[in-house]
Amino acid sequence: MAPSSLLTAVTASLCLFSALTIDDIQKQATINANKVLEGTLSDGLTRGANCNKNTVSIRKEYGDLTKDERLEYIRAVKCIRSKPSKLPAGKYPGAKTRYDDFVVVHMNMTPSVHSTANFMHWHRYYIWAYETALKTECDFKGSQPYWNWGKYSDLPTSPIFNGDEWSMGGNGENVKHSGGMMGIPPGEGGGCVTKGPFGNLTVSLGPLMSTMDPALGIKANSQRDGYGNNQRCLRRDVNNHYMASSLKPTNLASHITSNTAIGTFQTTLQNDTPQMSAIHSSGHFSIWGDPGGDVYVSPGEPTFWLHHGQLDRHWWMWQNYLEASLKARTSMYEGGTNWLNPYSAxxxxxxxxxxxxxxxxxxxxxxxxxxxxxxxxxxCYVYQ
Known part of the structure; x- marks a missing residue:
């Protein structure tokens, strides 16, 4: 091929990728994942006969669930919050319930599973463990839903946060407050969540690294490690600040198509730049509040699992949407092993x-x- 022809082909290819929408990427990822399940495309991994097109679970966006499916998920989350902790008695005084066990594990693992090689992989494992607990301990009949970041321009009125009986509860009560670290502006909430299925919820672990306005007077934990029994209300400050920037569908598509290696994919997903807030933190800080805005205890916020379900979906799309690089991307692994030590192994x-x-x-x-x-x-799951 002549140099000019090669340049034209490369340019056309780049234009094609840049023009892909997030919906295009999702559709192509689904096609390729199905090919892998059928055995007509290889991702280089060995899978057992127990995962096939007839047995694969399909994770859906929360707003795409039927009302009955949402109620079933809400019931299961409430159930896991009602069961007793399995942690050693007295070791973590704030861990009262089975749900709290998941918060403690995240607190313990935070330095090794954020800004490390383990970030995407460990959280995939963690979300799956939560989904499995809902199924095996609370007879959950569905699959873990996710929150599609780019779907709702007005997050407080979305099916996730509108406060009706099928939602994950409403925004926090409107309390005057200032913004937080990294330039997060104050939203219309800031106070306790009082509406919907998770209204008047009590949290007990943390805070450990709060990002909320200190003037709100969120009660400090009695233990420096955040494991003390610190009973307080669930707070949210659901806001639209990131909906028009880092979480726009075009930005999400660009992030997937512009990173070819897992190292840059993970780094750009997590690290803010002067021009743009990182996608991962933007999702957390769109919910914000306490404990949702605290990197250690954020799983105490019931919508954490929807946010990280979407994070896993974002990675899944990146892994699967390009047939030619699916095998390579599936097994990419890069980074250190401790967030707090830049020289870690x-x-x-x-x-x-x-x-x-x-x-x-x-x-x-x-x-x-x-x-x-x-x-x-x-x-054994894919995303819809």
Missing amino acids: KGKVTDKQWLSVVAPTGQDGLPSNQLFSTIAGPF
């Missing part, structure tokens, strides 16, 4: 990931290379 695909008491039976300490694909290892 590099992660290895054989490094074991830990979930402690929230791991499904016999599934703790799985190596990272068992967590590469949503349809291999212990997983």
Whole structure:
């Protein structure tokens, strides 16, 4: 091929990728994931016969669930919050429920699973463990839903946060307050959540690294490590600040199509720039509040799981949408092993990931290379 012809082909290819919408990416990822399930496309991994097109679970966006499906999910979350903790008695005084066990595990693991090679892989494992607990301990009949960041221009009125009986509860009460770290502006909430299925909810662990206005007077934990029993209300400050910037569908599509390696994909997903807030933190800070705006105890916010379900979907789309690079992207692994130590050892695909008491039976300490694909290892799900 002549140089000019090659340049034209490359330019056309780049234009095609830049023109892809997030819906295009989702559709192509689904097609390719189905090819892998059918055996007509290889991702380089070995999967058992128990995961196929007839058995694969389909995760849906919360607003796309029927009202009955939303009620079933809400029931299961309330159920897991009502069961007793399985952690050693007295070791974590604030852990009263089975739900609190998941918060404690995240607090313990935070330095090794944020801004490290383990970020995407461990959180995929963690979300799956939560979904599994809902199913095995609370007879949940559905699949873990996600929150499509780019879907709602007005987040407080979305099906997730509008405060009706099918939502995940409303915004916090309108309390005058200032913004938080990293330039987060104050929204219309800031106070306790009082409406919807998770209105008047009590949280007990943390705060440990709060990003809310100190003038709100959020009660400090009695223990420096945040594990004390610190009973207080769930607060939210659901806002639209990031809906028109970092969480726009065009920005999400651009992030997927402009990163070819897992290292840059993860880094740009997590690290703010002077021009743009990071996608990961933008999702958290669109809910904000206490404990939602605290990196250590954020799973105490019931919508954490919808946000990180979407984070996993974002990675899943990146892994699957390009047939030619699907095999390579599925097994990419890059980064250190401790967020607080820039000189920490590099992660290895054989490094074991830990979930402690929230791991499904016999599934703790799985190596990272068992967590590469949503349809291999212990997983069997795709996104719709």
